[in-house]
Amino acid sequence: MNISPIAPFIKWAGGKRQLLPQISARLPENYHTYYEPFVGGGAVLFALCPERAVINDINGSLVNLYRQIKLSPEAIIDAVEQLDGEAETDRKVFYYAKRAAYNEKMMKGEYDVELAALFLYINKHCFNGLYRVNEKGLFNVPFNNSKAKSCSPENIREVSEYLQNVTILQGDFEESCRDAEQGDFVFFDSPYAPLNPSSFESYTKEGFDVESHERLARLFRELTERGCSCMLTNHNTVFINELYEGFTKEVVQVKRNINSDASKRVGEEIIITNY
Structure with missing residues (x-):
């Protein structure tokens, strides 16, 4: 089964x-x-x-992440690895900049690979992986000081392969x-x-x-x-x-x-x- x-x-x-x-x-x-x-x-x-x-x-942003991993796993991996590389300088400042970028895309309704990569990045670097939004629907969870990578490429590929036969609704x-x-x-x-x-x-x-x-x-x-x-x-x-x-x-x-x-x-x- x-x-x-x-x-x-x-x-x-x-x-x-x-x-x-x-x-x-x-x-x-x-x-x-x-x-x-x-x-x-x-x-x-x-x-x-x-x-x-x-x-x-x-959650439309979460569903977008599932769909982008299903359809474009390599694009997700490349985008997230680029974010992790750019974060090496000042992690806290970088996190809040990317949180703002994520919220801007959300306001515009831009459900794409970039939004999915930003979602993965802020999920791994926000407090307790909590998804919380304000009354305007904007993500507002603070930085968690983590230096962890935002994803495992092997894991993303495994998830993508499995999702090929899964119906994803929002x-x-x-x-x-x-x-x-x-x-x-x-x-x-x-x-x-x-x-x-x-x-x-x-x-x-x-x-x-x-x-x-x-x-x-x-x-x-x-x-x-x-x-x-x-x-x-x-x-x-x-x-x-x-x-x-x-x-x-x-x-x-x-x-x-x-x-x-x-x-x-x-x-x-x-x-x-x-x-």
């Missing part, structure tokens, strides 16, 4: 690398097409490498599941519900509010009725438990790497399945 695992090429807030053993242990025995409506950094996708997959994200999560049918598997690495019910964080300017979580829960039930196998992960909160009442739930302990206070980098996540 799958090929050898591939390492994800970017860091992503809320990524599921540390939950891979628990997720893998709870996969359906068989499925046809794999759907991932919130692909993010693709930790689960690249761990499973299913033969048939449909991935989606609302848009709303509900629309991305339109063609999911009986026997398919849908994995929802949904945006986190807040631990504090009075606050919601967003990784895109569109945000993901209470109504979005409620709509996602309705989709989960609709897909269940279609005969799809579904799995969803999120914070273990009363809100999420109530939304998915009646489904199988298992709580797992996790470490959280985003919080600047090390004492708060622990928590609970819940894995919800309909099988």
Whole structure:
């Protein structure tokens, strides 16, 4: 059903690398097409490498990166290596200059190889790989002082080869599941519900509010009725438990790497399945 695992090429807030053993242990025995409506950094996708997959994200810049790696891996590698070479002088000044260049291209809607390369560069050199934007949709995460290379050419080529048979969509999560049918598997690495019910964080300017979580829960039930196998992960909160009442739930302990206070980098996540 799958090929050898591939390492994800970017860091992503809320990524599921540390939950891979628990997720893998709870996969359906068989499925046809794999759907991932919130692909993010693709930790689960690249761990499973299913033969048939449909991935989606609302973040247009992220989807552009996936598409450019699929279509033009060597151009991406060359552009990123050039950025890394130019950064050797004053890394901090260079980072903020390239962050500004990235935001300028975003404002112009220039979804191309250059934007993809800038995305890879700032992802590896911003604080904790966090993708955060302001009210105008502009990326505003500070420099992390890293001297690491922005990509592995071998990894980019492996990802590109795998993506040749993957359908890459950009848009709303509900629309991305339109063609999911009986026997398919849908994995929802949904945006986190807040631990504090009075606050919601967003990784895109569109945000993901209470109504979005409620709509996602309705989709989960609709897909269940279609005969799809579904799995969803999120914070273990009363809100999420109530939304998915009646489904199988298992709580797992996790470490959280985003919080600047090390004492708060622990928590609970819940894995919800309909099988």
